Amino acid sequence: MNSFGRKFRVSIFGESHGEEVGIVMDGVPAGIMLSADDLRPDIARRKSGAKGTTPRIEPDKPVFMSGVFEGHTTGAPLTIIFKNTNTHSSDYSLFKDMPRPGHADYTADVKWDGYNDPRGGGHFSARVTTPVVAAGTIAKMTLAKVISERYMIDVRPSVEATLIEIGGEKDQTKWPEMIDSIVKEGDSMGGVVECVIKDIPAGTGEPFFDSVESVISHAIFSIPGVRGIEFGDGFAAAKMKGSEHNDPFIADEVGEGEYFIHPSKNGAGGINGGITNGNPIVFRVAFKPTSTIHKAQTTYNFAKNEMDSLAAPGRHDACFALRTPVIVESMAALALADLVVLQ
Amino acid sequence: MNSFGRKFRVSIFGESHGEEVGIVMDGVPAGIMLSADDLRPDIARRKSGAKGTTPRIEPDKPVFMSGVFEGHTTGAPLTIIFKNTNTHSSDYSLFKDMPRPGHADYTADVKWDGYNDPRGGGHFSARVTTPVVAAGTIAKMTLAKVISERYMIDVRPSVEATLIEIGGEKDQTKWPEMIDSIVKEGDSMGGVVECVIKDIPAGTGEPFFDSVESVISHAIFSIPGVRGIEFGDGFAAAKMKGSEHNDPFIADEVGEGEYFIHPSKNGAGGINGGITNGNPIVFRVAFKPTSTIHKAQTTYNFAKNEMDSLAAPGRHDACFALRTPVIVESMAALALADLVVLQ
């Protein structure tokens, strides 16, 4: 389904080439000071236009349709929409006839008996993550408000994701050249994003089905193109000994005879038994290379009823992973806001 | 929370050293032929006793408390319980005073203000996965029944997980020696489990928040000790080019002029855009090494208010990953049963 969360809940809608994409947020606390300008910095980070990203540029102007009054959230459902303006739909039948390898063209067609909107990937388009990013900003504000009020101190939890690798390369100085090269080839690259979340109180999350990892991974795998997620030491933990991977608890003196007890390292990524331990929550997300490429690929041609070769025309990201850090942050913020609000 | 699923829904309960552990299943179709014997093979696979696993041995006898009548499921909630018999609770206060590094002792205490049942890890114990395995067997039966009836053919979807690596080693012939050695050291090891699910119809799953990956990962991360999950090419996909990672569609002639269209390889792990494409669903899960080890570790002693050293006494798995394949299968089956029933 297209909604997420139990109390801080979002519902997304829209298609790549439809009228608009949007999100309805339920459970946003009343009284958060909020203007469209507050949403712009995160939205800008998702924008295309840079090298390696699609030349489709949208104004990405967020409009509040409900839930904001006189510069504050009201407590009622908050709706944000983005008009779609820069849409070229002429050639969409191509992918209906010849589904792109790796894309949802084929599965959407099977699932919805051919009635899906195929233009630009329809509802499966990364375009639908634009309102998710707007909601993510509000989720970050919600975390700050709820935690600050509950603990009666001024806390500003941070949720920060960065791209740490593309095409297998961690050294950023080599990236521009790699991108040039892949664009020239008409091919695409993937990447890895790391997200660090600070100042979430210990004790957040639930054992078993609402473990922090369960809820975050649920949200993260709803981003198109994710292939894996790992927390803390991640897959490397499977190669470690307990004595290496476990995080010893230590005490730091923080005042006269006052001690702060915390794990001395962070192999667990801030989570034990599904519940935060006060350390930063750390996880990494693997993004696959963009499915749509100019390079010719084998696929089935349903119009001709034969195997065929497809060199996908049109605009697309050679490395959409470049645009994903803020989407990862947003999904993580939505997941945590729900857990914290429910606490 | 301790329940999972929208229509095929399970609720788990119990503690390691309480009266019993159990599961309530809602939405199990009526008319499945079912006896306690049907549950035993999977339960046996989870059992301890082998080298590298805890010497705590429970009879693990499943008892139906509701939902089964005259050898068939009734459609009403189906409850399965397992009595706890082999419990030694004498020394539980130790971990309340000195939380084990890597374990939920500390976070449970923070979350529940010290009221959590600490005996044997309480509700955080892997003991609670016993009824999950019983439910998993029923989920597999449900998949077979629902898919067979919907498509009016006799399909027996399979969900099979295997341990493919422990302590970083893929060669199984070396495992016995590794286990001996780690037991001797009083330390522990992790491992990686691969799960392959066959014969789930194309078109299962939803875009975004109920993507197959979202729902499976949500269930998998509720297993204690999971550090990562990846689908298909997984993290390796982030290093590949689109032309390598994408799965071309090809046509196999399956009858006179009849073709079966399918991806020629399985980099996507059977899922495009969150929806199954008919290929086997393939994912891998990283398990950390067991937290509880005999080897001394630094932790805080809350009774003495000082840092201390803990050499955990008692029984535990040196490599609990050995017992997890059937748990992974069960969680995957629960996730898929809900998706398929909702389809």
Place this chain on the structure above:
Amino acid sequence: MNSFGRKFRVSIFGESHGEEVGIVMDGVPAGIMLSADDLRPDIARRKSGAKGTTPRIEPDKPVFMSGVFEGHTTGAPLTIIFKNTNTHSSDYSLFKDMPRPGHADYTADVKWDGYNDPRGGGHFSARVTTPVVAAGTIAKMTLAKVISERYMIDVRPSVEATLIEIGGEKDQTKWPEMIDSIVKEGDSMGGVVECVIKDIPAGTGEPFFDSVESVISHAIFSIPGVRGIEFGDGFAAAKMKGSEHNDPFIADEVGEGEYFIHPSKNGAGGINGGITNGNPIVFRVAFKPTSTIHKAQTTYNFAKNEMDSLAAPGRHDACFALRTPVIVESMAALALADLVVLQ
């Protein structure tokens, strides 16, 4: 929260004097032929303008923002919005200072710390039921499609509600005069709506928490102004003997030696043990008189900090029950569509 349903799920948003009111529908089957024109008849039934209803007239033009492509539903979230055009917001501060007796002015203010949008009742306005009516039409179509396909016969379930009483009077010929009189008095009247739902298959619904009555009443009580609901014989059943209230099963010969077994009367309103028995589902809903009246009422003046008298200015329905039958139908259709889709 502002969403309803487990698989056929709606989320509503908007305020009386905001930009727009709307609804996002998740789980609408793909392939339903649908145009804005299909929605107009039901919407017209909700419209004001007739005697006893508010003179605020809105064009009530439904616009699809997502989920419809080339005249069919796509399977993706379907969004319908209605622009607000005829809004006079000048005097809204009055009800913030002096909450209307019987209205949500006071409770909304308490709940949302004064941040609620007070214009025209904000999110609590009956205006928000406009998109519910549009969704109800689609829910009726969904019922027809799903039931027809499942039973492989062409069924068109009907959901029909009528006003059977206003101001305690069942005789419709007296209503026009009663309305004239109440308008002159500056007062308001309530009414009772009866809803009859036909051709829902026996076996729909669940025991206990998803009983048909539970799910319908949940939806109905979300309509502003509902004070009671009763099924079948309703409150009168509490005065009857079992031998009077029970519905005997009888057999009608429907073909050569073929019998249709059904209850001979309908004291149960079509539901036994929470599950439909094949009879029409019948229930009645009590609507209170409109809260906002021109007649002076005592209330507290928070601006002056004293008790005061309020004669509410502005436009309102003298008997909003006149406009509710289609809203009752819509809510019932949403409830049943979810139950039937989940079946």
Place this chain on the structure above:
Amino acid sequence: MNSFGRKFRVSIFGESHGEEVGIVMDGVPAGIMLSADDLRPDIARRKSGAKGTTPRIEPDKPVFMSGVFEGHTTGAPLTIIFKNTNTHSSDYSLFKDMPRPGHADYTADVKWDGYNDPRGGGHFSARVTTPVVAAGTIAKMTLAKVISERYMIDVRPSVEATLIEIGGEKDQTKWPEMIDSIVKEGDSMGGVVECVIKDIPAGTGEPFFDSVESVISHAIFSIPGVRGIEFGDGFAAAKMKGSEHNDPFIADEVGEGEYFIHPSKNGAGGINGGITNGNPIVFRVAFKPTSTIHKAQTTYNFAKNEMDSLAAPGRHDACFALRTPVIVESMAALALADLVVLQ
């Protein structure tokens, strides 16, 4: 489904003549002092044995299977079970062949393809409400704890239901004779229960789909045999004028210059716009007469394939409404506990 609540969530299971009936409660706060003795007073109120109730007497001994440790709730799922002991199953096939008019025999059979457990009504038996009553007591404790902690005052919200009418008669002195008479006739009677809930803070509940009335009615209609519910003035409100039904706000001086603002009467039953206004929540519930009666009724005999006459043998309540007040309280407490915990 058989679960209810979003954060304070219960799942019920069991059948009349199965091993046991029980409930799993998720979201119970840790640290509530609790013993089985605390549950007995409410359970005793539900017990049969009095005139007009079934002679089946069960010990109704609650046993905690999880979630309680050293006399306190732990925060983990809390499971309570009741063993079934006094079961006579010999004659159950009768109602499978000849479904009782008004009972779920027929609909359960249709829904579950004949696989339902028919003994004593199976999962549809009022027996399943025993654990609901136990959970209701804990819900009342939860309300007291959560509200007291949130507002930092000692509040003990009360939830009290009483039978105000049986067989259409409000005068309790006439009831014993009426019951004698109906038992002699082999017939049954219904009744009306009124519930009053005090000290729930203003601002509880949500507009639209989680209105207090929606959530309470959802829970109440899951009690077997409910035919209607009304809040405050209820159905009578539909006959009133706004000026009569509306509750004026007034101010009572509660200290030097300190005023308590509240509605001067309670036509709204404590709820405006779905949200509590601080007044007592008041609602009434109509219970039908018991379906199972000794008196002969017409029904279809599926064994003989003909219409037949059924005089139900066995034990049953002549007026089960006598036992329902505590069940109504319990369901209301569950509903409010979820709303308050979510607040």
